[in-house]
Amino acid sequence: MTEFLRLDLAALLAAVLACLACGLIGNLLLLTRQSLLGDAISHAVLPGIVLGFWASGSRAAPPLVAGAMAAAVTAALLIALVRRLTRLEPGAAMGVVFSGMFALGLVLIEVTGARAVDLDVDCVLYGQLEALIWPAAEGLGSLLDPAALAEFPAEVKTLAAILALTLGLLALLWKELRLVAFDPDFARTIGFAPRLVSVLVLVLVSAACVAAFWAVGSILVIAALVAPAAIARLLTNDYAAQFAISALAAVAMGGGGYWAAVLVPDALGLGHGLNAAGMMAVVAGLLLAGACLLGPFGPAGRARRRAAVAVGPVRVPAPAAE
Amino acid sequence: MNGALLEALLFAGGYNAAVVALGCAAFGLAAGAVGCFVLLRGRALIADAAAHATLPGVAGAFILAAAMGWDARSLPLLLAGGAVTAGLAVLVVSALTRGGRLRDDAAMALVLSIGFGLGVVLVSVVQSLAVGGQAGLKSFILGQAAGMRASDAQLIGALAALSALLVAVLFKPLAALCFDRDFAAAVGLPVRTLDLGLLALMLAVTVTGLRAVGLVLVVALMVIPAATARLATERLEVMVPLAGALGAFAAWFGVALSAALPNLPTGATIALVACGVFALALAFAPRRGALAFAWRQARLSLAVARDHALRAALEQAEAAAAPGRGAPLTWAEIGRGAGWTAWQRAVLPRWMRASGLVAQDPRRGDGVTLTPAGLAAARELTRRHRLWEHYMQAAGGLAPAAAHRLADQVEHTLPPEVAREAEAWLSRHDPGRLRPDDVGLPRPGEAIPERRG
Numbered sequence: 167m168t169e170f171l172r173l174d175l176a177a178l179l180a181a182v183l184a185c186l187a188c189g190l191i192g193n194l195l196l197l198t199r200q201s202l203l204g205d206a207i208s209h210a211v212l213p214g215i216v217l218g219f220w221a222s223g224s225r226a227a228p229p230l231v232a233g234a235m236a237a238a239v240t241a242a243l244l245i246a247l248v249r250r251l252t253r254l255e256p257g258a259a260m261g262v263v264f265s266g267m268f269a270l271g272l273v274l275i276e277v278t279g280a281r282a283v284d285l286d287v288d289c290v291l292y293g294q295l296e297a298l299i300w301p302a303a304e305g306l307g308s309l310l311d312p313a314a315l316a317e318f319p320a321e322v323k324t325l326a327a328i329l330a331l332t333l334g335l336l337a338l339l340w341k342e343l344r345l346v347a348f349d350p351d352f353a354r355t356i357g358f359a360p361r362l363v364s365v366l367v368l369v370l371v372s373a374a375c376v377a378a379f380w381a382v383g384s385i386l387v388i389a390a391l392v393a394p395a396a397i398a399r400l401l402t403n404d405y406a407a408q409f410a411i412s413a414l415a416a417v418a419m420g421g422g423g424y425w426a427a428v429l430v431p432d433a434l435g436l437g438h439g440l441n442a443a444g445m446m447a448v449v450a451g452l453l454l455a456g457a458c459l460l461g462p463f464g465p466a467g468r469a470r471r472r473a474a475v476a477v478g479p480v481r482v483p484a485p486a487a488e
Numbered sequence: 489m490n491g492a493l494l495e496a497l498l499f500a501g502g503y504n505a506a507v508v509a510l511g512c513a514a515f516g517l518a519a520g521a522v523g524c525f526v527l528l529r530g531r532a533l534i535a536d537a538a539a540h541a542t543l544p545g546v547a548g549a550f551i552l553a554a555a556m557g558w559d560a561r562s563l564p565l566l567l568a569g570g571a572v573t574a575g576l577a578v579l580v581v582s583a584l585t586r587g588g589r590l591r592d593d594a595a596m597a598l599v600l601s602i603g604f605g606l607g608v609v610l611v612s613v614v615q616s617l618a619v620g621g622q623a624g625l626k627s628f629i630l631g632q633a634a635g636m637r638a639s640d641a642q643l644i645g646a647l648a649a650l651s652a653l654l655v656a657v658l659f660k661p662l663a664a665l666c667f668d669r670d671f672a673a674a675v676g677l678p679v680r681t682l683d684l685g686l687l688a689l690m691l692a693v694t695v696t697g698l699r700a701v702g703l704v705l706v707v708a709l710m711v712i713p714a715a716t717a718r719l720a721t722e723r724l725e726v727m728v729p730l731a732g733a734l735g736a737f738a739a740w741f742g743v744a745l746s747a748a749l750p751n752l753p754t755g756a757t758i759a760l761v762a763c764g765v766f767a768l769a770l771a772f773a774p775r776r777g778a779l780a781f782a783w784r785q786a787r788l789s790l791a792v793a794r795d796h797a798l799r800a801a802l803e804q805a806e807a808a809a810a811p812g813r814g815a816p817l818t819w820a821e822i823g824r825g826a827g828w829t830a831w832q833r834a835v836l837p838r839w840m841r842a843s844g845l846v847a848q849d850p851r852r853g854d855g856v857t858l859t860p861a862g863l864a865a866a867r868e869l870t871r872r873h874r875l876w877e878h879y880m881q882a883a884g885g886l887a888p889a890a891a892h893r894l895a896d897q898v899e900h901t902l903p904p905e906v907a908r909e910a911e912a913w914l915s916r917h918d919p920g921r922l923r924p925d926d927v928g929l930p931r932p933g934e935a936i937p938e939r940r941g
Contacts, residue, residue: 196594201597204597205593257530262712389605399594400589447604464587
């Protein structure tokens with residue numbers, strides 16, 4: 167048990183919290199038809215994270231978040247400029263900007279010598295879950311011991327803060343976001359600017375990219391952003407259920423991925439675990455395939471409906487009593 | 489560093505290094521040329537998704553080779569594995585969007601990240617295997633030209649040359665496909681086959697670039713040189729070779745840089761070189777660049793302000809011709825009437841005097857009067873403005889004030905041919921408005937009390 171607390175608890179929590187925060191924000195991306203933005207921002211924030219890390223010399227959240235937001239805003243402006251001048255379709259302009267900024271981030275990692283400290287290319291590609299350990303744990307009692315809890319990895323605390331912020335904003339803007347997602351024109355006419363929501367989404371996504379960076383890196387974060395919302399979309403048409411299902415899928419993805427990659431090989435006594443961040447994406451892929459094939463809108467659902475139509479009684483609506 | 493860079497640039501680093509640089513440059517050429525069509529067909533992001541989805545194929549081929557006892561470092565085998573999963577990724581994207589529940593952007597993001605995640609898991613499986621060469625797999629993610637064998641570079645060069653040749657042969661049908669798919673189908677081109685062919689070319693270029701540029705950034709070398717060439721030219725027959733040349737340059741220079749600075753990942757270096765060229769083009773491209781754009785805007789706003797001033801001066805002169813009214817204008821009055829901004833007030837008087845449109849008024853020290861040339865220009869402008877006002881009122885049924893505002897917006901930008909067409913329309917439908925007087929057209933009456941810019 168102590169070993170689990172020391173070696174796995176922080177990483178498992180980070181995986182679940184990262185997927186949960188990203189998954190909830192992903193609903194906004196999916197419902198406002200901006201999934202590509204998650205793709206673009208998660209790549210484009212890399213130079214901001216590296217510069218924030220280099221300037222502050224620590225993994226503390228505020229400088230990294232500031233750097234990432236600056237990079238995200240720069241990317242958004244650059245995309246607009248490139249679109250205006252080249253008159254290319256938005257996807258192409260995004261491709262130019264985010265691949266360029268990602269390359270800049272990779273080179274900055276080497277140039278700033280951030281590599282020598284804690285941040286390296288591997289971390290960008292798969293995160294650093296294995297670095298999240300809690301050596302102060304002495305048993306279950308440590309969970310209630312303030313001194314031991316103070317030693318808990320800061321990355322996990324940051325993730326918890328970002329998740330709380332996301333939940334708070336979602337609760338605060340619950341009705342408005344529903345309006346923007348389903349009827350942007352009406353939202354505009356009653357004075358709730360979709361632009362405000364776009365900025366909000368931009369800020370939340372870049373914050374989530376930073377928070378999830380240590381857990382899953384900056385490529386696999388796209389899976390955490392898009393997959394839970396997509397799974398929910400394949401299962402329901404209801405706004406509230408969309409968020410609830412995506413939250414469940416996110417927890418299953420984070421926890422299940424870590425379990426399958428680290429805990430199962432450990433229990434089987436295999437010397438070498440699998441990559442946990444990658445396994446989270448694989449679990450998400452399996453859930454997605456299941457939702458796609460067995461969900462109400464997939465082939466199985468269509469077959470069920472067809473069977474119901476063929477066998478079921480033909481209901482003639484009774485004339486309404488006047 | 490300088491010596492090493494120069495050596496690498498001049499292919500002087502030995503036979504192996506020279507072959508590697510040439511192979512990478514050939515890849516850059518093919519990527520730039522194919523990238524133009526990928527970009528114009530709107531396939532940039534699906535190329536990125538396919539590139540990320542090569543990782544499970546490459547790692548899977550490595551595991552297969554290790555299990556069967558083949559050479560796990562054989563590049564053709566690994567690239568074939570990557571091509572298989574990249575092709576599957578394209579199929580999965582179209583399957584996911586078919587139900588109508590997920591849009592294509594979500595589907596591409598899903599395939600990109602889940603494919604990459606599966607690859608990462610397989611790479612971690614490879615690392616637990618007891619065979620050599622696992623470290624080499626990493627070079628497929630971020631690219632590593634250093635340590636590439638000459639035979640690998642030859643394979644890459646051959647694949648790239650084949651792709652470039654196919655682009656040259658299929659240039660015309662591909663161009664028709666990218667510009668107007670319906671037209672291409674109407675003239676009997678097999679558009680579905682062509683679309684599949686373009687997809688196959690894209691996949692071929694993607695796997696060709698894996699070893700040198702890496703799967704994360706291989707799309708950069710398809711998209712960035714093509715976008716750069718697009719800034720420089722409108723014509724596809726110039727754009728494709730130009731993008732190819734830029735891609736070849738970026739690959740060659742990037743490989744040389746990463747040879748001189750061995751810590752830099754080759755793929756990122758090549759992409760940054762391409763980005764640098766793109767940034768230069770974005771700023772300095774002759775017609776579409778940011779500077780040319782700003783210069784055109786400034787010229788236009790100056791010309792509009794000058795035209796407003798000329799019209800104001802002419803109207804003042806017309807009013808002065810009536811007995812007991814008017815005096816020559818001062819620059820301050822003209823500037824106010826024409827709505828000049830501060831920098832226009834500074835520049836325009838000098839420009840208008842230098843181009844001989846105005847002169848000092850003899851009757852008043854700070855007054856301004858139109859020269860004969862200025863008068864002619866002002867008459868022409870006023871005539872065109874009133875022509876547009878009449879046209880808007882007659883053809884568009886606008887109120888005079890609205891017609892004035894709208895005429896102000898179009899008269900500076902619409903070419904004279906269009907103005908002549910408007911005049912011809914007026915002479916056919918409402919000839920009464922075209923009575924000639926001192927400036928060729930009557931003023932549209934008292935309905936427009938103020939003539940302010």
